[in-house]
Amino acid sequence: MAVITYREALNRALDEEMARDARVFLMGEEVGEYDGAYKVSKGLLSKYGADRVRDTPIAELGFTGAGVGAAIAGLRPVVEWMTHNFALLAVDQVVNEAAKMRYMSGGQLSVPIVFRGPNGPAEYLGSQHSQALASLWTHVPGLKVLAPATPADAYGLLKSAIRDDDPVVFLENELMYATKGEVAEQEFLIPMGKASTARPGKDVTIVSFSRPLLAALEAAESLAAKGIEAEVLDLRSLRPLDEDALYESVGRTGRCVVVDESWPVASVGSHVAYLVSRECFDFLDAPVALVSGEDIPMPYNHALELAAQPSAAKIERAVLRALYREE
Amino acid sequence: MAERLLMMALSPTMSEGTIVKWKVAEGSAFAAGSVLCEVETDKASMDYEATKDAVLLKILLPEGGKASVGDPIAVIGKAGEDPGPLAAAAPGIASRPPAAAAPGPVPVLPRAPSFAPEPSAPIAPPRVPTAAAEGMKRPSAPSSFPPSSPLARALARELGVDLRSARGSGPGGRVVERDVRALAELGPQAARGAAAATGPRATAPDQAADRRVPVTGKRAVIARRLSESFFVAPHYYLKRRVDAGPVMALRATANAGRQKPISLNAFLIKLSAEAIVRHPYVNSTWEGATILERSSIDIGLAVDLPDGLITPVVRDCARKGVAAIDEELSALIAKARERGLAPSEYEGPGFTISNLGSFGVEEFTAIINPPGSAILALGAAVAEPFVRDDGTVGVRRAMALTLGCDHRVIDGAAGARFLATLVSLIEEPGKALL
Numbered sequence: 168m169a170v171i172t173y174r175e176a177l178n179r180a181l182d183e184e185m186a187r188d189a190r191v192f193l194m195g196e197e198v199g200e201y202d203g204a205y206k207v208s209k210g211l212l213s214k215y216g217a218d219r220v221r222d223t224p225i226a227e228l229g230f231t232g233a234g235v236g237a238a239i240a241g242l243r244p245v246v247e248w249m250t251h252n253f254a255l256l257a258v259d260q261v262v263n264e265a266a267k268m269r270y271m272s273g274g275q276l277s278v279p280i281v282f283r284g285p286n287g288p289a290e291y292l293g294s295q296h297s298q299a300l301a302s303l304w305t306h307v308p309g310l311k312v313l314a315p316a317t318p319a320d321a322y323g324l325l326k327s328a329i330r331d332d333d334p335v336v337f338l339e340n341e342l343m344y345a346t347k348g349e350v351a352e353q354e355f356l357i358p359m360g361k362a363s364t365a366r367p368g369k370d371v372t373i374v375s376f377s378r379p380l381l382a383a384l385e386a387a388e389s390l391a392a393k394g395i396e397a398e399v400l401d402l403r404s405l406r407p408l409d410e411d412a413l414y415e416s417v418g419r420t421g422r423c424v425v426v427d428e429s430w431p432v433a434s435v436g437s438h439v440a441y442l443v444s445r446e447c448f449d450f451l452d453a454p455v456a457l458v459s460g461e462d463i464p465m466p467y468n469h470a471l472e473l474a475a476q477p478s479a480a481k482i483e484r485a486v487l488r489a490l491y492r493e494e
Numbered sequence: 495m496a497e498r499l500l501m502m503a504l505s506p507t508m509s510e511g512t513i514v515k516w517k518v519a520e521g522s523a524f525a526a527g528s529v530l531c532e533v534e535t536d537k538a539s540m541d542y543e544a545t546k547d548a549v550l551l552k553i554l555l556p557e558g559g560k561a562s563v564g565d566p567i568a569v570i571g572k573a574g575e576d577p578g579p580l581a582a583a584a585p586g587i588a589s590r591p592p593a594a595a596a597p598g599p600v601p602v603l604p605r606a607p608s609f610a611p612e613p614s615a616p617i618a619p620p621r622v623p624t625a626a627a628e629g630m631k632r633p634s635a636p637s638s639f640p641p642s643s644p645l646a647r648a649l650a651r652e653l654g655v656d657l658r659s660a661r662g663s664g665p666g667g668r669v670v671e672r673d674v675r676a677l678a679e680l681g682p683q684a685a686r687g688a689a690a691a692t693g694p695r696a697t698a699p700d701q702a703a704d705r706r707v708p709v710t711g712k713r714a715v716i717a718r719r720l721s722e723s724f725f726v727a728p729h730y731y732l733k734r735r736v737d738a739g740p741v742m743a744l745r746a747t748a749n750a751g752r753q754k755p756i757s758l759n760a761f762l763i764k765l766s767a768e769a770i771v772r773h774p775y776v777n778s779t780w781e782g783a784t785i786l787e788r789s790s791i792d793i794g795l796a797v798d799l800p801d802g803l804i805t806p807v808v809r810d811c812a813r814k815g816v817a818a819i820d821e822e823l824s825a826l827i828a829k830a831r832e833r834g835l836a837p838s839e840y841e842g843p844g845f846t847i848s849n850l851g852s853f854g855v856e857e858f859t860a861i862i863n864p865p866g867s868a869i870l871a872l873g874a875a876v877a878e879p880f881v882r883d884d885g886t887v888g889v890r891r892a893m894a895l896t897l898g899c900d901h902r903v904i905d906g907a908a909g910a911r912f913l914a915t916l917v918s919l920i921e922e923p924g925k926a927l928l
Contacts, residue, residue, distance in 0.1 A: 421645045421671060452645035452671040453664070491664050491672070 169352055174344040176318035177207045177283075180325040181245065183354065185215050188243060191329055194221040194230055195247030195284075204249050205285065205344050231257035231282065235265045235334075238280040243329060248284035251300045251338065257282075258303075265334040266309030281328045283337035286314075287378055287428050288465055288476060290342070297465035297472070301377070301427070302434040304336040305405045311359055312405040314338040316380035318348040320403055323357030331359070340378040360407035364416070368398035371486050372416040374439055375426035376402040379458075379477045383426050386482035397486060405435050413439065414446050421452040422489040426477050431459035453489040458482050496551055496571030498580055501561040504533055504540040510562045511535050513555050523549045523573065530568075552577040642669035652834065653678040654712035654801065680708055712802050724861045727780070727900040731859050732909050736917045738875040738893040741765070744923050748816070759795055759849060760820035761923070766870060767791045767811035768926040769916040770845060776912050777844040779865040780902045786865075794843030794863060797827055804830050805863055807843045851875060857894035867903040868912075871896040893920075 171179070185191045192215075193208055199222040202209040212220040223230035227248065234244040248254040254261070265278045288297035305312045313328060313335060315321040321339070328335040365380060366387050375383040380401050387397040400416050402409065417423045423443045427436025440455040461475040487493045501511055514532040518524045529541040530550070548570040555567040569577040640662045642650075646669045650657045653674065660677045662669040709717070741761055749755040770777045770791050779786040791812045794805035806826035808819050826839055846863040851874035860871040873894035880890050895916065899909040919926050 449644050449648045452643045491670055 168349040170347050171318055171350050172344065173318045173321050173339070173346050173348070174205060174207055176322035176348075176350050177325055177339065178209055178211070179350075180322045180329070181208065181211060182214070184326055184329045185211065185219060188329075190241065190243045191245065192219040192221065192237075192242060193245045193247060194223050194234060196223055196225055196249050198222060198247050203247070205341065207339075207344070208247070227253050227256040228260060232260040232264070234280055234282075235260050235268075235278055238265070238278045238334075239268060239276050243279045245281045245283060245329060248282060250284055250296060250341075251286040252296050252298050254282065254284065255300075261304070261310070261334070261336070262307050266307050269333065270309060277332045278334045279332045281325070281335045281337055283325070283328075284339060285341040285344070286338040287340050288460070288472070289340075290472065291467070291469065292465075293467045294464035299427075299429040299460055301338055301405055302429045302436075302438075304338075305435050305438075306433075309334070310406065311335045312338065313359060313403065314377040314405055315357075315403055316343070316365075316375075316377050316401055318346070319350045320357055320363070320401075322350050323355055324359065324403065326354075327356050327359055330356075335359075338377055343378050343381075346381070357403070359404045360409055362403055362409035362412040363401045364398065364412075365401045366397070366399040368396035368420070370396045370398075370420055371422040371424060371489055372398045372400055372413075372420045373424045373426060373482060373486065374400045374402060374413065374416075374443075376405060376435075377428070379426045379428045382477055382479045383482055385479035386486065389479065389483055390486055393492075395486065395490065395492075402439070408439070408442075410442060410446070413443055417443050417447045418450045421450050422486075423447070423451070424456045424458060424482060424485045424489055426458045426482055428460045428477055430462050431457060432462060434459060453491065456485040456489055458485050496569050496575050496577050496580055498554075498566035499530070499568040499570050501533075501555075501563050501565050501567050502542060503563045504535050504542065505538070508535040508563060510560055512560045513557050513567065514539055515557055516553060518550045520550055520553055523547070549573045549575070551575060552581040554581065640667050640669050643671065645671050646674045649674045649678075650711070654710040656708065656711050656714065659708045677708070710801065712804075716802050719864060720861050723864045727862055727864075727867075728902060729859075729862060729898050730901055730906065730909075732897045732899070732906070732913050733857065734895045734897075734913055734917050735892050736895055736920045737880075738891045738920065741920050741923050742875065742891060754824075756816055756820040757823070759847070760816050760823055762849075762870075762872065762920070763793050763795065763808060763811055763819050763823070763847060764814075764816045765919045765923065765926060766793060766845060766847060766916060768919055769912055771812050772915050773908070773912040775908060776868050776899075776904060778867055778903050779844070780867060780900060785903055788844040791845070792843050794840070794846040794866070795823060796846065796848040796860075796863070797830055799830060804835060805840055805843060805846060806830055806835055807840055846870070847872060851893070857896055859896050860898050862898050862900055867900040868909070869898045870916075871898065895920075 181193060185193070193211060197204045198208040199212040199217065199220045202212070208220060231246055231254070234246040237244045248257070261282060265280060268276045268278045286301060287299040301312065301314055304310055311328070311331065311333060313324045315324045325337060328337055365384060368387065373383045373387060380399070383399050387399050390397050398416055398420055400412060423440070425436045425440045427434055429435060431437060436457050436459050440457050443455050444451070458477045458481050460477065463475060465475060466472050484493070504511065511533040514534050516531045517529045518531070524530060524544050524547070526544050526546050528544050530544050531542045533540050533542050549572060550568060551571050552569040554569065555561050561567050569580045571577070640658065640660070642657050642662065643664070647657065649671060650660070655674050655677045657669055657674070660669045660673040663673050664670040742758070745756065745758055745761055774787060777788045777791055779788070790810045792807050792809045793811050794807045796803050796805050806823065808814070808822050808826070811819055826835065829835055829839070842865060843863060844866050846866050846869045848860045848869060849872040850858055851872055855873055856876060857873040858871050860869045862869045875891045875893045877889055878892045879887055880892070882888055895913065897909055897913045
C-alpha cells in the first residue's frame with residue numbers, strides 16, 4: 168500500500184479516469200500551463216494535451232456554464248474552481264442549470280459533471296476567501312455533494328463522481344492537499360452515500376467530514392487518555408447522506424457531537440443534528456451538540472481566525488459536556 | 495385576561511392537595527418557575543411552580559384548604575385586573591370526590607410514567623447549573639418531575655426504576671443514564687435482602703439495621719394493580735378437587751418420543767380455554783357501564799421472577815393446540831427471564847392461571863389479575879384415597895382447583911358451572927374434542 172498525499176490521490180484519480188474515458192476533460196483557472204493552482208492537475212496537460220486540459224479566463228460563471236453545456240452535449244467535464252469562494256459567481260449555472268436539467272427535461276437530459284476545488288478556511292486569507300460552503304451546495308436537490316477527508320477517499324470518491332451521470336460538487340481543502348495516507352495501488356471506487364467509521368468507539372459519536380475530521384480524530388485520541396472511547400464517523404458524502412450509519416452509531420453510543428466548520432445556521436451540521444435528534448430521540452442521553460465555525464465573517468487576525476474554527480479542544484469540551492463530565 | 499389557577503397533580507397518584515403555605519401574596523407579581531405555594535400531596539410536600547409570568551389577583555383556597563386536582567385555587571392575570579366572576583365561582587372545595595375532579599383538562603404532568611410511586615420524602619429541587627448557565631433555552635419542568643434524558647427514561651422503563659427517585663447529576667438536575675444505572679443497582683440488593691430472610695441466616699450483625707429500599711417501578715405496578723383488583727373487585731372463591739390422573743396420563747402419552755416435553759401448564763391452559771368456550775362469560779371485563787365480552791381467549795400464567803412476578807399471556811388459546819401453546823409459553827417465559835417482556839406480551843389477559851404446586855402448596859386463593867374477571871389457582875397433585883361410585887376405596891392423584899371470580903361479572907352459580915366443566919375436562923380430557 169502506497170502512502171501518498173491527498174493532492175497526488177486526486178491527480179491519480181483524474182489521470183486514470185481521463186485515460187479510461189476520452190470524454191473526460193478538465194478545465195479551470197491555471198489547470199494547464201501552471202499545473203494547477205494547488206498542483207492537483209500536475210502533468211495532465213503534457214499527457215493529454217490542451218484539448219482535454221483547458222486553461223480558462225478568470226470568469227467562473229462562463230467556464231462553469233461551458234462545462235454544463237459540454238456535459239449536456241455528451242462530454243464528462245471536470246471543472247476546477249480555484250476555490251469554492253470564487254464559485255459563488257457560478258452558482259446560477261450549478262443551481263439553476265446543472266441541478267435542474269434532468270428534472271425539467273423530464274429525464275431527457277443529464278449533466279454528468281464534476282465541480283471541484285478547495286473549500287473551507289485555509290489561513291491568513293480573510294473573510295472572502297475563508298468560507299466553508301458545503302451547506303450551500305448540499306441544500307440543493309439535484310446535486311450530489313462529496314467531502315472526503317483522506318487521500319484514499321479523495322481518490323475513490325473522485326472516480327465515482329466522474330463516472331456518475333449527475334452533477335457532483337466535490338469539496339477539497341487547501342490544508343489537506345499535503346496530508347498523507349495509504350491508498351491501495353490497485354484501482355478502486357468508493358460509493359457515494361456511504362459514511363466510514365474513522366475510529367470505533369462506544370461512548371459518544373463524533374460526526375464530521377472534510378478537514379474538521381482530523382480535529383475530531385485528534386480529540387478522540389486525547390479523550391482516549393481520559394478513558395472515553397469516542398467513535399468518529401466520517402460522512403464523506405453529504406448528499407446522499409448515510410443516515411443508517413448515523414443512527415446505527417448514535418443508537419449504540421447515546422451521545423452525538425456533530426462537527427462542521429460551516430456557519431452554524433441552516434448548515435449540514437445542524438441538519439445532521441436535527442436528523443439524529445429526531446431518529447435517535449429515545450437513545451439520547453444528552454442533547455446533540457454542534458461544534459461549528461463561529462457565526463461571523465472570518466477574521467483576518469490570525470488568533471481570532473483560529474478561534475473562529477472548530478478545534479480538537481472545542482470538540483473535546485463538547486464531548487465531555489455530552490458525557491456530563493465537564494468540570 | 496384573568497384566569498383560574500388550578501390545583502395541579504404534583505405526583506401521578508395525587509388526587510387532592512392541601513395548601514400548606516402561599517409563597518406569593520395577593521396582588522404580587524411572580525415569574526415563571528417561581529414557587530407560588532407549597533402543597534401537601536398524599537405523601538409529600540411539594541412546591542407548586544408558576545408556569546408563566548403573571549400577578550396573583552385572588553387566592554381562592556386559603557392555607558390549610560384542600561382541593562381536588564383540577565379545582566381552582568386562585569385567580570391570576572395582569573396587574574390591577576379585576577378577577578370578576580372567576581373569583582366568585584369557587585367550587586365546593588374538598589367536598590367533591592376525587593373521581594369527579596376533572597372540569598376541563600387536568601394539568602397532569604406530561605410524560606410522567608403512570609406507574610411511578612410517590613417518593614417517600616420530598617425531592618429537593620436540584621439547584622445545580624441552571625439552563626441559563628448552560629446557554630440553553632428550554633421550558634421549565636414541573637417541580638415534582640425532574641428533567642431527564644430520553645435514554646434515561648427508556649432505561650428506567652427497561653430496568654423498572656422510578657425516575658423520580660433518581661438524583662439528576664446533569665445540568666439543571668437532569669436525570670441521565672448514569673443516574674438511572676446507579677439507582678438500578680439498588681434493585682438487586684433489595685432482592686438479595688429478601689432471599690436472605692427466607693434462606694439461611696446470612697445477615698452479619700453490623701448489617702442488622704433496618705433498611706428502606708426504593709420501590710421499583712415493577713413492584714409499584716404489582717402493588718397498585720393487585721390492590722385495585724382486590725379492593726375494588728368483589729372476590730369470591732370456589733374450590734373443587736379434581737382427579738389429575740387422566741390429564742397426567744394424557745401428557746405422558748403425548749410426550750412419549752418428544753424431545754422437549756409439553757408442560758402440564760400448557761394442558762391446563764388448553765383445557766381452561768375449552769371450558770371458557772363453553773362458558774364465554776368467564777372471559778370478560780367489568781367496565782362500569784358495560785361488560786366487555788372478549789372474542790379471543792387470552793390466558794395469562796403467573797411466572798415467578800427475582801424482581802417480582804409477571805404474567806405472560808398466550809393469545810387466542812381456543813384456536814391453538816396444546817403443543818403450540820406450550821411452545822409459545824416457554825418462549826415467553828424464557829424471554830421474561832432474560833430481558834423482560836414487551837407490554838403486548840403480558841397485557842390484557844381475560845383469564846389467568848397461577849400454579850404454586852411446585853412449591854408444595856396444596857391449595858390457595860389468588861387475586862384476580864385485571865382486566866380478567868377470574869383466576870384459577872392450582873395446587874400440587876398429591877396422592878389421596880377416594881371412594882369410588884361402587885363404594886370401594888382407591889388412590890388417585892388429586893389436585894385442588896380454586897377459582898377466584900369477580901362477582902360483578904360472574905355470579906356464584908355461573909362460576910360453579912364453569913368450574914364443573916373444567917373439572918370434567920381435566921378428568922376426561924377427551925371431552926374437549928366434543
